Amino acid sequence: MARQRPSAVVRSRATPYLFILPAFLVYAAFSLYPLVRAAQFSLFEWPGFGPSTFVGLQNYIDLASDPDFRAAIGNALVLILFYAALPLVIGLVLAAIFRRGQVRGMGFFRSVIFLPQVIALVVVAVAWRNIYAPNGPLNQALRAVGLDELARGWLGDPGAALPAVGFIGTWLEMGLVMLLLLAGMSRIPDDLFEAARLDGAGPVQEFFAITLPSVRGEIVVALVLTIIAALKTFDLVYLTTSGGPGNATTVPSYEVYYRAFQLREVGSASAVAIVLTLLVFAINVLVTRIGERAS
Amino acid sequence: MRRRTFLGSTAVAGGLGLLAACAPGSDSGSGGSDGGGSGPAAGDVETDPSAMGDVTLKVWDQEVRGAQNDAIEALIKAFQEDNPNITVERVSQSFDDLQQQTGLALSGNDVPDVLQVNNARGDMGEFVKAGQLTDLSGYAEAYGWEDRFSDSVLSKARYSADGVTFGEGSLWGLPQTGEVCGIYYSATKLETLGVEPPTSWDELFALVEAAQKAGEQPLVLGNLEQWPALHVFGPLQANFVPTDEITTLAMGNAGAEWTDDPNIQALTQLADWGSSGAFGDSPNGLAYDTAWADYTKGTGVLLIGGSWLGPDMEAVMGDDLRFMAPPAGADGKVATTGGTGLPFGIPAKAANADAAAAYIDYITSDTAMELIADNGGMPVLRTAELAPTSGVNKDIYEAFDAVSNDGVLLPYLDYATPSFADTAGAALQEVIGGQAEPAAAAETLQADYGEFTAEA
Numbered sequence: 001m002a003r004q005r006p007s008a009v010v011r012s013r014a015t016p017y018l019f020i021l022p023a024f025l026v027y028a029a030f031s032l033y034p035l036v037r038a039a040q041f042s043l044f045e046w047p048g049f050g051p052s053t054f055v056g057l058q059n060y061i062d063l064a065s066d067p068d069f070r071a072a073i074g075n076a077l078v079l080i081l082f083y084a085a086l087p088l089v090i091g092l093v094l095a096a097i098f099r100r101g102q103v104r105g106m107g108f109f110r111s112v113i114f115l116p117q118v119i120a121l122v123v124v125a126v127a128w129r130n131i132y133a134p135n136g137p138l139n140q141a142l143r144a145v146g147l148d149e150l151a152r153g154w155l156g157d158p159g160a161a162l163p164a165v166g167f168i169g170t171w172l173e174m175g176l177v178m179l180l181l182l183a184g185m186s187r188i189p190d191d192l193f194e195a196a197r198l199d200g201a202g203p204v205q206e207f208f209a210i211t212l213p214s215v216r217g218e219i220v221v222a223l224v225l226t227i228i229a230a231l232k233t234f235d236l237v238y239l240t241t242s243g244g245p246g247n248a249t250t251v252p253s254y255e256v257y258y259r260a261f262q263l264r265e266v267g268s269a270s271a272v273a274i275v276l277t278l279l280v281f282a283i284n285v286l287v288t289r290i291g292e293r294a295s
Numbered sequence: 296m297r298r299r300t301f302l303g304s305t306a307v308a309g310g311l312g313l314l315a316a317c318a319p320g321s322d323s324g325s326g327g328s329d330g331g332g333s334g335p336a337a338g339d340v341e342t343d344p345s346a347m348g349d350v351t352l353k354v355w356d357q358e359v360r361g362a363q364n365d366a367i368e369a370l371i372k373a374f375q376e377d378n379p380n381i382t383v384e385r386v387s388q389s390f391d392d393l394q395q396q397t398g399l400a401l402s403g404n405d406v407p408d409v410l411q412v413n414n415a416r417g418d419m420g421e422f423v424k425a426g427q428l429t430d431l432s433g434y435a436e437a438y439g440w441e442d443r444f445s446d447s448v449l450s451k452a453r454y455s456a457d458g459v460t461f462g463e464g465s466l467w468g469l470p471q472t473g474e475v476c477g478i479y480y481s482a483t484k485l486e487t488l489g490v491e492p493p494t495s496w497d498e499l500f501a502l503v504e505a506a507q508k509a510g511e512q513p514l515v516l517g518n519l520e521q522w523p524a525l526h527v528f529g530p531l532q533a534n535f536v537p538t539d540e541i542t543t544l545a546m547g548n549a550g551a552e553w554t555d556d557p558n559i560q561a562l563t564q565l566a567d568w569g570s571s572g573a574f575g576d577s578p579n580g581l582a583y584d585t586a587w588a589d590y591t592k593g594t595g596v597l598l599i600g601g602s603w604l605g606p607d608m609e610a611v612m613g614d615d616l617r618f619m620a621p622p623a624g625a626d627g628k629v630a631t632t633g634g635t636g637l638p639f640g641i642p643a644k645a646a647n648a649d650a651a652a653a654y655i656d657y658i659t660s661d662t663a664m665e666l667i668a669d670n671g672g673m674p675v676l677r678t679a680e681l682a683p684t685s686g687v688n689k690d691i692y693e694a695f696d697a698v699s700n701d702g703v704l705l706p707y708l709d710y711a712t713p714s715f716a717d718t719a720g721a722a723l724q725e726v727i728g729g730q731a732e733p734a735a736a737a738e739t740l741q742a743d744y745g746e747f748t749a750e751a
Binding site for chain 2: 047049050129132133134153155156157241243244246247263264265
């Protein structure tokens with residue numbers, strides 16, 4: 001009996017697309033469609049109800065000279081330092097220690113460091129707002145050790161507010177980065193380290209010669225995730241400072257919310273959202289490219 | 296390659312299809328887009344509910360908190376008993392939720408009959424402009440609302456039909472409750488300092504200095520959220536700036552200036568309080584709710600803020616907590632920031648406008664005010680008369696009555712422009728923190744106000 005030939009449906013070029021169709025429909029309905037609509041809204045002046053006026057690229061042109069928007073972008077870039085760069089450094093060190101160390105109760109410490117990722121952001125924000133309060137635990141601790149001149153209303157001081165919010169981000173992302181890197185490091189074969197040790201390498205040399213190059217992929221993933229978190233951060237700012245003092249901690253996502261729901265300028269809000277999307281996309285393409293080139 | 300072509304063409308086709316779809320808003324069947332809502336004349340209005348047939352009245356409000364909710368429920372029950380042909384279907388949700396849904400709801404065809412709308416330009420002003428609310432002037436005449444309410448109160452719900460002028464023109468809603476910003480003080484602390492409650496602003500400034508010398512924090516302010524400073528600056532501004540000018544500025548009408556001397560003097564006074572530490576070390580880093588909680592525990596002598604704080608603070612401080620309207624200001628009259636609860640309006644497309652007006656009339660009637668007071672809210676009418684016999688609410692009711700009837704109830708400064716809450720909040724934070732000179736802050740405020748009034 002001759003083997004049955006695949007049916008016309010299976011041989012058809014369209015078949016693979018039929019398989020992705022269900023997923024694509026969901027994706028299109030909840031991601032692509034809103035994205036295209038937002039792009040469309042950004043070309044209109046529209047209060048969110050009633051009639052709209054087509055204004056072309058005017059919303060984008062206005063953004064270029066809008067000091068609030070530029071401050072927001074600047075703050076977002078500073079937050080990348082706190083959300084992505086610092087957690088990466090800390091996460092690398094912690095992961096390297098955990099990999100080498102024979103600490104008792106390692107699982108416990110790992111869980112504790114990862115814990116911030118599990119807590120709802122609203123809870124995190126409220127807790128840190130209390131820690132940073134003028135009479136809060138942080139200032140009490142500083143005063144207790146005689147550092148009175150360092151004590152301040154952390155979220156109300158224009159110089160300290162952004163780093164204070166940023167540090168919450170560092171604390172949040174640290175655990176995630178560590179876990180990702182730890183997973184990567186556990187895949188490095190032990191004989192590599194053994195060989196290095198036989199050649200007389202110390203822990204530091206081991207780290208730079210073996211550990212770091214081996215987890216390059218994980219570093220890229222960690223950076224992509226944390227940079228996105230930094231750029232889209234909203235809840236922390238909304239709940240801790242509302243963008244203040246002045247506009248020292250305003251961020252692009254907060255501007256989107258503020259423009260759409262407070263100012264009722266849906267067009268301008270959509271323009272900010274589109275610029276933010278492009279920014280996230282561009283930075284992450286850059287990170288991924290650098291990661292690929294280095295490997 | 297082939298795959299990319301396929302995906303690419305899908306995206307392009309889909310994208311074009313979507314972009315070619317109708318512009319935002321145009322598909323929603325919105326009301327008269329030429330602007331300007333309309334309403335019936337007094338002669339065309341049916342004021343007898345029994346002649347309206349069987350009606351189901353849809354009411355959307357945001358009176359969800361304990362006392363307010365009790366009052367509304369009691370009123371609805373009484374209204375339905377008096378008018379058995381009318382059934383009230385009430386939807387209540389928080390202020391934020393209602394505010395965000397109102398825009399969408401009003402642009403559709405299935406609108407509620409009665410709706411609480413925020414007075415601000417960004418809300419009521421926009422809806423008036425879009426022709427989505429009913430002009431209540433005819434009803435006001437038929438029911439005599441202008442005799443019932445003072446001008447100062449009604450002006451907070453008046454806009455010209457094109458939405459350009461705020462504070463004058465047609466009436467778009469009626470409020471039920473009142474609010475006023477004033478000065479809370481601790482009776483025992485004033486006694487310890489050996490001073491009487493201030494009767495003039497100079498006495499108040501002297502009191503602040505005396506308290507500071509005695510090692511007390513004179514004023515309590517938690518300004519992390521940016522808006523609390525507006526409730527301090529509002530009363531303070533009235534000491535320097537004529538009330539007409541403040542009203543013009545706060546309602547975003549053309550013809551006043553933030554950069555004139557009186558306003559800069561007011562900002563300078565705020566800056567002085569900030570730099571001298573009269574507000575404590577870090578008012579901008581302190582949360583609003585933490586600040587008044589600290590005050591109840593004995594931090595500070597005075598707290599300038601809204602009447603809504605009274606009952607909660609009294610629960611801790613008891614008789615020690617007192618409230619007063621600020622001393623008479625630049626005009627020689629008592630003037631302070633205050634206003635009303637959100638006004639109840641009628642959407643332009645409401646199916647039962649006459650019944651809606653009858654309901655609004657009922658919940659703002661004299662008997663309704665008694666019910667509100669009984670349930671612990673502050674009625675906007677007959678306030679002094681209905682004041683409790685003791686406690687901080689007695690002070691608050693009397694202060695509100697004095698300000699709304701004999702003085703001037705100044706509008707919240709952030710009514711001015713859609714972005715003014717943010718602009719003023721940030722500017723006042725910087726004045727208090729010393730990051731901006733008063734004159735520079737005045738420029739910032741003027742820029743926002745000036746740009747808005749120039750566009751209108």
